[in-house]
Amino acid sequence: MAKRRANGEGTITKRKDGRYHAAAYVYRPDGTRTRKFVYGRTRDEVADKLTEMQEMTRQGIPAASSTMAFGDYLTYWLAAIAPERLKPATLNSYEGLARLYIRPALGKKRLNRLSPADVRRFLTEFKTACLCCLRGADQERPEGKRNCCAVGRCCARRPSARTVQYVHAVLRSALQQAIREELIARNVARIVETPTVEPKEVRPLDAGETRLLLKTARSHRLYALWLLLISTGLRRGEALGLTWSDIDLSAGTLRVRRNVQRIRRELIFGTPKTMRSIRTVSLPQRCGRALIEHREAQERERKVAGGKWQPATGQPVGLVFTTATGRVTDPRSLNRMLTILCRDAKVRRVRVHDLRHTCASLLLAQGVDARTIMETLGHSTITMTLDTYAHVMGTTLRAAAVRMDDALGPEDEEDEPEGDRTA
Known part of the structure; x- marks a missing residue:
C-alpha cells in the first residue's frame, strides 16, 4: 500500500x-x-x-500567483528574485520607486488584469503629478499635516524624465519575471512606449578652471585623489575603492576592479558598473608622483593615529584614500570637499562626477580619439561616449577638417582647360 x-x-x-x-x-x-x-x-x-x-x-520565500495583487507581486519580486540579478544600489533604487510611486497607484490591480492602458495612464499621470503629494499618498500623516496640494500651495516639484524612465524600467523588469514564471502571457509594460529623456548637456571645467582647481587643491590631504579623478576620469566610487595592490607605479598603471557606494546607512564594496568598467588605466607621470607623496603621507598618518587607525569591518586591506584613522572615505563627503575647493579656487561649483566629464573634454581637446576615451572611462559602448560628448567635439572635428586639407595637398592655382584633359 x-x-x-x-x-x-x-x-x-x-x-x-x-x-x-x-x-x-x-x-x-x-x-x-x-x-x-x-x-x-x-x-x-x-x-x-x-x-x-x-x-x-x-525557505520562507513567497510564491506568486497570477491572481495576486500587483503590489504583492512587486514585494515578492523585490524580495526573492531581484536581489540575485541587480546590484545593491540598483535594488535599493527599485525598492524606493516601487514603495513611493508604483505600489500606491497600481498595487491593488490584479497581476493578470494589469493592462497596457493601466500602465500608460499611470505614467501619464505620474509625469505631471506633484512629487511631494505622490510620496505622501500612501503614508499616514501627523494630525493637522496635509500634503502641499491639499492646502492649496503646490510645491510644483515634478518627477524628472529620468525618474519616469526608471519607474517604467521597474515595471518592465518585474512583469518580465512574471512571464518567465508563466503567470502572465505578455509584458504590458513593454507595449507602452518608453518615455523619452532629453539628455542634459554636460558642463565640464575648461583647462583654465582645471588648473585653478588643482592649484588650490595642492595643499589638500587628498590632492592625489583630485588629480586622479581629473586625469583618468574614474568614477567617484571606483577611486575610493582602489587599494595599493591595484596600482603599479613602476609600470604607470592602475586596475579598476571594485567600487564603494553608500546603500542606506552602509558603505558597500562591490564590482564596477559594467564589465567594461573593469579596466586598466594608464597613469600620467604627474599622477604617479602625487600617489607616491600620498602614500608617504598616509604612512605618517598611520603612525600618528597609532591604535586609533582602525579600518572598517569588511574594508579591503590597503585602501589608497582613507580618513585620518584608516577608514574608507564616504563618497558623499567628496561632494562637500569639492564645493569648498571650488569656492576657494573661485571657479563655478561642479559635482565630483563633472570631473569625469572634464577628463573626457580635455582629452578630446588634445585630439585623443573617442575609442581611447571610451576605454579610459569604462563606457559600455562607444555610442555612449559620442552621445555624451558630442557638443564638446567641435575642436576635434575642426582639427580633422584641417588634417584632411593637409592630406589632399595644395590646390592648383588654375584649373586645367577641359580640352587639355585626357580620358
Whole structure:
C-alpha cells in the first residue's frame, strides 16, 4: 500500500484531459499561506514544479500567483528574485520607486488584469503629478499635516524624465519575471512606449578652471585623489575603492576592479558598473608622483593615529584614500570637499562626477580619439561616449577638417582647360 502523503506535502493528480496538476500550500508575500496549483503534460514535469514550489516554502520565500495583487507581486519580486540579478544600489533604487510611486497607484490591480492602458495612464499621470503629494499618498500623516496640494500651495516639484524612465524600467523588469514564471502571457509594460529623456548637456571645467582647481587643491590631504579623478576620469566610487595592490607605479598603471557606494546607512564594496568598467588605466607621470607623496603621507598618518587607525569591518586591506584613522572615505563627503575647493579656487561649483566629464573634454581637446576615451572611462559602448560628448567635439572635428586639407595637398592655382584633359 502506497504511503499516504503528510498534510502540506502536496498532491499530484491526473486530469481528464490527460495533463497533470499538483497542489501545495505556499506563502503569500504578506506571510499568510494559501494553496497553489501547478500544471504540466507529464507527471515528472509537475513533480519538478511541485518540488521547486515546496523548496521555496521551506525557505520562507513567497510564491506568486497570477491572481495576486500587483503590489504583492512587486514585494515578492523585490524580495526573492531581484536581489540575485541587480546590484545593491540598483535594488535599493527599485525598492524606493516601487514603495513611493508604483505600489500606491497600481498595487491593488490584479497581476493578470494589469493592462497596457493601466500602465500608460499611470505614467501619464505620474509625469505631471506633484512629487511631494505622490510620496505622501500612501503614508499616514501627523494630525493637522496635509500634503502641499491639499492646502492649496503646490510645491510644483515634478518627477524628472529620468525618474519616469526608471519607474517604467521597474515595471518592465518585474512583469518580465512574471512571464518567465508563466503567470502572465505578455509584458504590458513593454507595449507602452518608453518615455523619452532629453539628455542634459554636460558642463565640464575648461583647462583654465582645471588648473585653478588643482592649484588650490595642492595643499589638500587628498590632492592625489583630485588629480586622479581629473586625469583618468574614474568614477567617484571606483577611486575610493582602489587599494595599493591595484596600482603599479613602476609600470604607470592602475586596475579598476571594485567600487564603494553608500546603500542606506552602509558603505558597500562591490564590482564596477559594467564589465567594461573593469579596466586598466594608464597613469600620467604627474599622477604617479602625487600617489607616491600620498602614500608617504598616509604612512605618517598611520603612525600618528597609532591604535586609533582602525579600518572598517569588511574594508579591503590597503585602501589608497582613507580618513585620518584608516577608514574608507564616504563618497558623499567628496561632494562637500569639492564645493569648498571650488569656492576657494573661485571657479563655478561642479559635482565630483563633472570631473569625469572634464577628463573626457580635455582629452578630446588634445585630439585623443573617442575609442581611447571610451576605454579610459569604462563606457559600455562607444555610442555612449559620442552621445555624451558630442557638443564638446567641435575642436576635434575642426582639427580633422584641417588634417584632411593637409592630406589632399595644395590646390592648383588654375584649373586645367577641359580640352587639355585626357580620358
